[in-house]
Amino acid sequence: MLKFVDLFCGGGLGARGAVSAGATPILAVDAWDQATKTYKSNFPSAEVICSPIEDLSPSDLAKHHNPDVLLTSPECTSHSIARGAKPSCERSRETAIGIVPWLEAMQPRWLIVENVNRMRKWGRHSELVNDIRSKGYEVNDLYLNAADFGAPQARKRMFLVCDRNGSKISEEDLKVLYAGKIKSARSIVDKTGKYQSRPLYTEKRATATLLRAERAIAELGRGKNFIIVYYGSDYAGGWQSLDVPLRTVTTLDRFGLVTWQNDIPYLRMLQPDELLRAMGAGSEHQLPHGSRRDKVKLCGNGVCSPVMKAIFNKLIEIENNGQ
Template sequence: MIGIELFSGPGGMGLGARQAGVKVAIAVEKDPFAAQTYILNHREATVVVDDIVNIIEYDFERKNEQVILFGGPPCQGYSNSNRMTRSKENPGNWLFKEFIKSARIINPDWIVIENVPGLKNMDNGFFLEQICNDLHGAGYTPNFKILNSADFGVPQKRERIFIVASRHGVAFEFPKGMFKNHVSVADAISDLPVLNNGNKESKLPYKSKAKSDFAKLMRGQKRIVTQNYVSKNSELVIERYKHISQGGNWQEIPLELMKNYKDPTRCHHGIYRRLKQDEPAFVIANYRKSMLIHPTEDRGLSLREAARLQSFPDSYVFCGPLVHMQQQVGDAVPPLLAKAVFERIKRISA
């Protein structure tokens, strides 16, 4: 099966496809840093660094294999945390039309669209209905479901909606999660190095042997862990961290340490959250801006820790300035979640 990925970002979905046995031939991504990450980690794919609106044809060798077109059109407008942009008037919410345009050009056997779960209810389901109607109009049979990453071996409680459509009239049945015992934060990162606020260690030895099957999977044959990069927070922010227990958030911070906030009692519940080591992580997203805190150390997460919590293997290298690498990790589709969807498609197609 040949894969073509649109809005690829750093390649989390593409990695899941590759792990499932899909040969990714082309990826399209306009952000140069995310594209550089894709190029470095997916050497067999041709990466087109351009806005999808500029692409009018796709040149690849189809042979006798089925083709799967997949990707996640930008989803900020569909997110529950961005209510100001959740409307038909926001042009960024219509980029799925470019995806459908590419589908009509390529005529793939399968289409997979991934997005935030807020897409289901945005404008009373208007956008989800539009996408499904457009897929029907292009000759596809779509189905959709919200999947929780933690149910598929990802150490993170992250829900995503997947729309899977077949050109051959297949009513796709989504995979069921196989992990009733979820992978915890401790399972995921406890073997990674001890770090301090602001550390920028490109290479360090592991702290210990891998203590879980997940950690063994992420490490592979590596002996040195790379990209141990931690944002440098002010002394005031670090002092705030010290007051927050595992699972807690900004509400545990004394008010005298929050005086720079206009009204500290109205902070978003998602900021200054410390991970619980015996549970999957909260949604990683932009973990630097939300001040997501290491479960046992008074600092933010390192780039490698966040990548692990997204199920990127330690061999995966991110490119660009640190803030861009952090954004890439937070925006990515967890590879192990994507892998489960692609494996299901391949079984049906065999």
């Protein structure tokens, strides 16, 4: 059974995928208390530390933790296109470089680095890859879409899957591990009726929201449910169909669900439990801590569980084959 240390662990959505594959978290670190509380609630046997990684001594922690895998999801705010026109913060970006001392101290066979694809355009990306290679690791630089692994979300991310024993892994090697159908946004929508919707057309409704809705209605026709998409660069009219995977979940409320009652359109925001389903975490994963806004942020900062499950399944397959 693979044991892993989880840096920038968030609420444990990536860890949920690893655990689903049969791995065990032994140590998790995050600087946000709501993230570490959530992680501990879901994985009580792991040691969970609330701290920036630069304030900890990886060599001291390595005396008590001997992982097979170092799983990392460095802060991606300054790499992400979702940040819009805000200036980049180099300190935020350099959290990725901060994983190298942990790699040196803990000497795991495997290293996984997850981030947005735009990280590849960062000036120090090559430095990070070369640092990892200089420690004796084969670096497999992969670009994976969560929808290809059974998550009902089109979330494209970079994954560096690195092996000290030199294994080569491709996107196709991982994709073949999921033989199911692509899941749509419709599959995440709560059908119990517990969330209240309000009429779309009200005096306080923003004009931009109404224009998004009207473009969708013009395309789909009346009586068809759909999702309004807020924030981020949008080239699809500010809406999406429920019959395709949800677009990328971010740390802000981004998705409004439009439904119909007697030919009248109603609107509500997607809720954290629906976003959690979009992350593919499964019913066993819970978000018991924080405000609604905190829970949305935990989902937006997370790693889609089915992708991490596929990666760990591949690592386990390689180890079982004696490679």
